Amino acid sequence: MPKRDREAASASNLASQAERLIEFALQNPDQFRLISEVVAERAQTKLDQRRTHEYTASLVEQFHALSARESFRPGDLVVWKPRLKNRVHPAYDEPAVVVEVLETPVVNAEVDPSSTYFREPLDIVLGFLDDEDEILVYHYDSRRFAKAPNQTPNRVDV
Known part of the structure; x- marks a missing residue:
């Protein structure tokens, strides 16, 4: 399948998923709010993990790689x-x-x-x-x- 066709199919699939999510949110506002809170908590956890030693070490390593010409x-x-x-x-x-x-x-x-x-x-x-x-x-x-x-x-x- 040509690249343009794959991109169009992917965009169509994403639009369809977005429509279903909006429909779910409108029909189940309390559940949607709870799901949103869980997603926000997970995002915060990932942000906290990024502040760990591994993140800092990776950042420094990549900085040195970018700086080495x-x-x-x-x-x-x-x-x-x-x-x-x-x-x-x-x-x-x-x-x-x-x-x-x-x-x-x-x-x-x-x-x-x-x-x-x-x-x-x-x-x-x-x-x-x-x-x-x-x-x-x-x-x-x-x-x-x-x-x-x-x-x-x-x-x-x-």
Whole structure:
């Protein structure tokens, strides 16, 4: 099934579920209120768990990974660094080829400041194959990538 059809089916299913939930809430307001309280409590518990040592250790580890820069050049094969993927494509462990390294990063300041993409420095252009084996080329933040390990070849001759 093509990606657009899967996305449309998923959106339709989500809309149907939302309609059933609204109907349930209107017919059972007391039960819905209780369910909402349980959901809120669980969310608070998860928030409390995030404040634990593991959360802090993971945060520091990911900060160091984001701060560690690698030098790339056109033709290098790269992959996402662990837990630093912030885009749909390419998939984790799916290599992309460096098409261009920009001297001056592209920074989109017009994105909503609450977006993770606000002022993200897009300084590398990567290419990867889509579902139809056609190359797509997008701009990314190079701090989120590492040279692809165990790829043969690990570079494309330019």
